[in-house]
Amino acid sequence: xxxxxxxxxxxxxxxxxxxxxxxxxxxxxxxxxxxxxxxxxxxxxxxxxxxxxxxxxxxxxxxxxxxxxxxxxxxxxxxxxxxxxxxxxxxxxxxxxxxxxxxxxxxxxxxxxxxxxxxxxxxxxxxxxxxxxxxxxxxxxxxxxxxxxxxxxxxxxxxxxxxxxxxxxxxxxxxxxxxxxxxxxxxxxxxxxxxxxxxxxxxxxxxxxxxxxxxxxxxxxxxxxxxxxxxxxxxxxxxxxxxxxxxxxxxxxxxxxxxxxxxxxxxxxxxxxxxxxxxxxxxxxxxxxxxxxxxxxxxxxxxxxxxxxxxxxxxxxxxxxxxxxxxxxxxxxxxxxxxxxxxxxxxxxxxxxxxxxxxxxxxxxxxxxxxxxxxxxxxxxxxxxxxxxxxxxxxxxxxxxxxxxxxxxxxxxxxxxxxxxxxxxxxx
Amino acid sequence: xxxxxxxxxxxxxxxxxxxxxxxxxxxxxxxxxxxxxxxxxxxxxxxxxxxxxxxxxxxxxxxxxxxxxxxxxxxxxxxxxxxxxxxxxxxxxxxxxxxxxxxxxxxxxxxxxxxxxxxxxxxxxxxxxxxxxxxxxxxxxxxxxxxxxxxxxxxxxxxxxxxxxxxxxxxxxxxxxxxxxxxxxxxxxxxxxxxxxxxxxxxxxxxxxxxxxxxxxxxxxxxxxxxxxxxxxxxxxxxxxxxxxxxxxxxxxxxxxxxxxxxxxxxxxxxxxxxxxxxxxxxxxxxxxxxxxxxxxxxxxxxxxxxxxxxxxxxxxxxxxxxxxxxxxxxxxxxxxxxxxxxxxxxxxxxxxxxxxxxxxxxxxxxxxxxxxxxxxxxxxxxxxxxxxxxxxxxxxxxxxxxxxxxxxxxxxxxxxxxxxxxxxxxxxxxxxxx
Numbered sequence: 001x002x003x004x005x006x007x008x009x010x011x012x013x014x015x016x017x018x019x020x021x022x023x024x025x026x027x028x029x030x031x032x033x034x035x036x037x038x039x040x041x042x043x044x045x046x047x048x049x050x051x052x053x054x055x056x057x058x059x060x061x062x063x064x065x066x067x068x069x070x071x072x073x074x075x076x077x078x079x080x081x082x083x084x085x086x087x088x089x090x091x092x093x094x095x096x097x098x099x100x101x102x103x104x105x106x107x108x109x110x111x112x113x114x115x116x117x118x119x120x121x122x123x124x125x126x127x128x129x130x131x132x133x134x135x136x137x138x139x140x141x142x143x144x145x146x147x148x149x150x151x152x153x154x155x156x157x158x159x160x161x162x163x164x165x166x167x168x169x170x171x172x173x174x175x176x177x178x179x180x181x182x183x184x185x186x187x188x189x190x191x192x193x194x195x196x197x198x199x200x201x202x203x204x205x206x207x208x209x210x211x212x213x214x215x216x217x218x219x220x221x222x223x224x225x226x227x228x229x230x231x232x233x234x235x236x237x238x239x240x241x242x243x244x245x246x247x248x249x250x251x252x253x254x255x256x257x258x259x260x261x262x263x264x265x266x267x268x269x270x271x272x273x274x275x276x277x278x279x280x281x282x283x284x285x286x287x288x289x290x291x292x293x294x295x296x297x298x299x300x301x302x303x304x305x306x307x308x309x310x311x312x313x314x315x316x317x318x319x320x321x322x323x324x325x326x327x328x329x330x331x332x333x334x335x336x337x338x339x340x341x342x343x344x345x346x347x348x349x350x351x352x353x354x355x356x357x358x359x360x361x362x363x364x365x366x367x368x369x370x371x372x373x374x375x376x377x378x379x380x381x382x383x384x385x386x387x388x389x390x391x392x393x394x395x396x397x398x399x400x401x402x403x404x405x406x407x408x409x410x411x412x413x414x415x416x417x418x419x420x421x422x423x424x425x426x427x428x
Numbered sequence: 429x430x431x432x433x434x435x436x437x438x439x440x441x442x443x444x445x446x447x448x449x450x451x452x453x454x455x456x457x458x459x460x461x462x463x464x465x466x467x468x469x470x471x472x473x474x475x476x477x478x479x480x481x482x483x484x485x486x487x488x489x490x491x492x493x494x495x496x497x498x499x500x501x502x503x504x505x506x507x508x509x510x511x512x513x514x515x516x517x518x519x520x521x522x523x524x525x526x527x528x529x530x531x532x533x534x535x536x537x538x539x540x541x542x543x544x545x546x547x548x549x550x551x552x553x554x555x556x557x558x559x560x561x562x563x564x565x566x567x568x569x570x571x572x573x574x575x576x577x578x579x580x581x582x583x584x585x586x587x588x589x590x591x592x593x594x595x596x597x598x599x600x601x602x603x604x605x606x607x608x609x610x611x612x613x614x615x616x617x618x619x620x621x622x623x624x625x626x627x628x629x630x631x632x633x634x635x636x637x638x639x640x641x642x643x644x645x646x647x648x649x650x651x652x653x654x655x656x657x658x659x660x661x662x663x664x665x666x667x668x669x670x671x672x673x674x675x676x677x678x679x680x681x682x683x684x685x686x687x688x689x690x691x692x693x694x695x696x697x698x699x700x701x702x703x704x705x706x707x708x709x710x711x712x713x714x715x716x717x718x719x720x721x722x723x724x725x726x727x728x729x730x731x732x733x734x735x736x737x738x739x740x741x742x743x744x745x746x747x748x749x750x751x752x753x754x755x756x757x758x759x760x761x762x763x764x765x766x767x768x769x770x771x772x773x774x775x776x777x778x779x780x781x782x783x784x785x786x787x788x789x790x791x792x793x794x795x796x797x798x799x800x801x802x803x804x805x806x807x808x809x810x811x812x813x814x815x816x817x818x819x820x821x822x823x824x825x826x827x828x829x830x831x832x833x834x835x836x837x838x839x840x841x842x843x844x845x846x847x848x849x850x851x852x853x854x855x856x857x858x859x860x861x862x863x
Contacts, residue, residue: 012527013452035450038792090716091777093784112791141728148683149731149749154577210795254680256573291492300488300563306570307476327574357496364499367523371451371796426680426854 001025001227003218010391013370017380017390018214024225025201029380030217031209031390033373037112039210041119042377043126044106046385047198049176050317051103053236056197062236065194066185067171068143068178071100073191075139076131077107085125094118102172102316105198106381110374115212116220123206123224129195131188140183147177154259154423155325157251162261162323162421165249169238172319201228207380209373237318242267244419252426260331262338265417266320273315275388276396279362280408281313281322283400286358287350288341289324295341304334322413335420342413350409355402363397432804432816435643438650440627440658443643444804444816446634448797452527454535454635455797456542456642457519459805461628463661464512464596468603470611470619472507475516477564477616479505481550482541494541499523501538503545509601511663511697511740516623517805518542521797524636535637539645546624547649555617565609572605583685583849584747590675591689591845595664597741626659632804634797665742667693669844678852684752685849687745688762693840694742701739702825703833707841708737708744710782710834711769717782718765718774719746727761729754744841752850759846769838772831779831787823794819 001023009016017031049070055062078085078098089096094111107126111118150156160175167173177183208217244265273281289295289311299305309326328334369375376390383390433445462471485491495501501522508515520538528534550557575581585600592598602608633642669691692704712719712735723733733748750758768774793799804816817825 035448037794038788086715090714090781090785093781093788095714095785095789110788110792112788138725138728142724142731145683145729145749145751146731148751151682152579252680253577254579255577257570257577259577290496292489292496294489297489300567303566306567308574327570357493361496361500364501364523364527367527368453368500368502368521371453373795428679428852428854 005214008389008391010394012394013367013391015370015391020214020218022201022218022221022225024221024227025230026221026225027205027384028217028221029205029207029384030212030214031207031376031380032212032214033210036210036373038110038373039112039115039208039212040108040110040373040377041122041206041208042106042108042381043122043204043206044104044381045198045204046103047105047194047203048101048103048316049174050171051198051235052171052174054197055234055236057232062234063193065190066178067174067182068176069186069190069194070105071177072139072143072183072186073194074098074100074105074107075143076135076191077126077129079135080125080128080130085121088121088125089118092117092121100176102176102319104381104385106378108377112211116216119208119217119220120224123220126199127224127226129192129199131191133188136186136188136191143177143183144180147175147180147183150175150177152253154253154255157253158259158261158325158421158423159323161249161251161423162263162419165246165419165421166244166263166265166321167319168241168245170240170319171237172316197233200231201225202230203233205381205384207377207384209377209380235317240267240318242417244417247418248420248422250422250424253423254428255423255425257327258329258331258425259327259423260325260334261421262324262331262335263314263321263419263421264413264415265419266322266412267417268320271318272386273320275383275386275393277408278313278315279393279396279400280405281412282362283355283358283405284350284409285311285313285322286362287354287405288345289338290358290361292357292361295338299334299337304328304330304337331420331422339415339418342415345409346413349406350402352402355405359397359400366393366397434816437643437646438653439655441629441631441646441650441655443631443646444633446632446800446804447636448634448800449636451524451635451797453521453523453797454538454633454637455519455521455801456535456539457517457632457801457805458542458546459630459632460516460623461513461661462623462626462659464509464514464599467615467619467622468514468599469608470616471514471516471623472602473561473564473568473608473611473616474620474623475505475507475518476568477556477560478545478549478620479503479518480560480564482544483548483550484544486550498532498534498537499527501534501541503541507601509597509599511661512596513661513663513740514601518545519801535635536641539633539637539642543645543649549620551617556613556620558613561611561613561616565611568602569605569609572602572608579679579681579683579685579849580747580749583687583847584745586677586849587687587689587745587845587847590673590847591743595666597664624653625655626657628658628661630805632801634800663697663740665694665696666691667695667742667840669842672843673845675845676848676850678850680854681849681851683749684755684851686748686750686755686758687847688759688843689845689847690744690746690841690843692737692742692744693837693842697739697742700833700837703829703837704737705786706779706782706826706829707769707834707837708735709786710774710778711735711765711838712746713782714785716778716785718768719762722765723748723758723761727757729758729761733758733762743844752848755848763843766838766841766843770835770841772835774831774834776831779829779834783826783829786826790819790822790826
């Protein structure tokens with residue numbers, strides 16, 4: 001294997017980046033940004049909380065692992081026999097962190113100096129697992145408190161209740177960090193099994209954005225990346241019906257106002273949503289419920305929502321939903337008004353005027369996002385895992401038509417697959 | 429960093445022009461500061477009422493559609509408490525003119541929009557519309573209510589209220605909800621006029637736009653305002669506490685929240701500030717800090733445990749989320765780490781690491797128009813305060829901090845108030861039927 005380098009440019013933005021297929025199997029994305037003081041690096045694997053049943057080539061039967069293990073693994077990877085990664089970063093001054101989502105785990109740092117030393121730490125510790133019985137036990141207390149913390153966050157609980165009411169089988173419904181019971185089942189052997197399966201460089205990508213040159217990244221990569229053997233992993237997902245589990249779910253928490261999520265489950269033939277589908281959905285949600293919409297105005301005027309009202313296209317491998325969320329004294333009426341408005345849009349179609357305005361707004365916001373190196377590194381990894389390019393959405397915006405938005409509207413937002421999740425104030 | 433040009437379009441009004449071509453966006457902002465007294469609730473309400481509509485864009489939808497048409501320009505507003513000052517701020521950030529498909533002058537339109545919001549609000553017969561005031565009162569009251577749902581924030585506020593009960597600082601950034609709900613359009617209108625006349629005001633323009641017109645524009649607009657007597661903000665700093673206070677509260681939560689308020693010992697916001705900054709960071713800043721290393725990593729008591737220095741008020745606050753049964757253990761461990769700081773139980777390398785960490789963080793403020801704007805607004809406690817320290821100068825100062833300074837700073841710290849939000853048992857394990 002040799003290393004292949006491609007330069008990808010966009011003249012409107014005046015930006016470019018390099019996409020490198022490194023000989024080790026890793027895809028490396030480098031985006032130099034002139035004038036920036038800091039550099040942001042993200043080393044990610046396409047592995048998250050939903051990958052809890054899989055079969056590696058050569059294995060006889062599938063392996064099912066405890067809920068929350070991807071996140072547990074993320075915590076533990078920072079440790080090594082010698083200095084842990086945080087102690088090593090402390091010497092360079094970088095800020096380091098990591099996160100686990102439904103379908104990704106990423107390790108990151110940002111720094112204004114010592115870039116190469118920091119990149120060495122990042123590549124080294126992510127490639128050097130060290131788990132023992134004792135260190136696993138220690139982490140259970142820390143993660144146990146992390147789980148508890150989220151149990152008191154209404155915005156988090158309302159979403160996971162929604163997902164549990166929406167999905168019969170898809171593991172998106174399980175908490176990313178698992179539960180105190182499931183993390184108690186995790187041991188060093190299971191961690192090694194998951195590590196070997198998903199931390200294969202062929203399943204990973206590195207993105208570096210900011211004050212950086214391609215050569216310095218490649219020099220460190222050549223030195224530190226240990227070639228991964230090719231392997232195939234089959235992720236096993238049970239079949240997910242189109243229907244939701246239940247259309248209403250509620251819980252009590254210590255909150256002042258009720259909090260709600262109204263979600264519309266979508267079923268697609270392919271597991272991943274393309275950038276184009278994502279942009280269509282974002283424009284559609286902006287038109288239906290953005291702060292320029294009639295619906296938004298009506299909900300505010302009728303005292304039904306406040307400025308926390310917002311929308312999201314919630315997507316990942318094998319799941320997709322449009323979610324309307326906010327605080328309301330009367331979530332059921334809000335839900336009814338949203339559904340009513342969708343019916344009207346479905347009947348009459350979207351107007352050219354609404355389409356043009358939403359497109360202009362989101363086009364501007366897309367350009368704005370090119371200031372922020374954290375966000376760019378994240379977008380590079382995300383696009384790479386979808387086999388798309390960072391600048392593809394600029395072209396998509398240019399060519400998008402009203403008819404495509406109307407078609408997306410007809411295909412989605414089906415009332416039959418709609419769930420309302422509410423968190424009500426507990427009696428103290 | 430580019431040269432910053434500072435102009436004074438009116439008495440007590442400062443304009444900072446920060447030109448840079450590095451970004452795809454520009455930001456223009458106004459920071460309006462007054463003491464945390466008088467018409468606090470009115471000004472808090474103005475932060476959202478003025479954002480809602482102007483004379484020209486006279487309802488919420490028209491305003492938002494105008495912004496959408498400016499390629500999704502973002503108009504934000506807020507109210508903060510810094511020391512014993514109340515800071516109302518507005519900003520508009522937008523993409524550069526070079527991205528305008530139809531040749532619009534986006535950035536000058538955004539500057540004009542910000543000024544319209546402040547100087548030409550939507551008034552009916554000289555007062556704000558009763559309907560708008562009522563709507564914004566409801567929205568603001570709900571924002572206040574939702575602070576109860578954020579237990580980290582709620583616990584912090586509860587601790588501050590107790591710790592500073594005899595100080596102006598115990599007043600919330602928006603004052604009291606009851607008073608806010610009783611405001612009339614006349615009250616709010618009077619507060620708006622008073623604010624323009626007597627607040628200390630700073631405007632920032634960051635980006636690739638010609639801010640030249642804005643100075644003249646501001647001069648003309650302020651000519652109609654009596655700016656003869658701008659206010660001053662003073663903050664009472666108590667450097668020593670007499671004895672420790674403890675109190676707790678029960679709610680139906682699953683995790684306990686521990687908040688410890690300390691007097692730093694600083695006499696004013698500049699008193700050995702850099703030493704206190706490094707000391708607080710070593711004690712409870714990043715993952716290399718004593719609190720993280722010991723309370724989280726060694727003792728596995730929590731997911732987060734950190735300390736922050738509040739420079740303007742001279743206090744340090746430690747926050748952690750723990751099991752109630754571990755309260756004593758956690759408090760003892762935090763005390764022990766503070767004792768270690770006082771006794772100089774740290775190495776030169778620990779200081780170096782902390783200085784590197786802070787420097788790295790501070791320098792990265794140069795990398796976004798929003799953080800540049802925030803940086804040059806953040807130290808704003810007096811209009812005469814012309815030492816706008818740049819991130820680079822800040823780093824120079826922080827690098828001079830020595831071990832003995834850190835130790836001396838730590839020795840001045842004393843614990844004032846401990847607050848514990850306890851689970852009342854109702855919120856725990858009620859979700860066993862899930863999964």
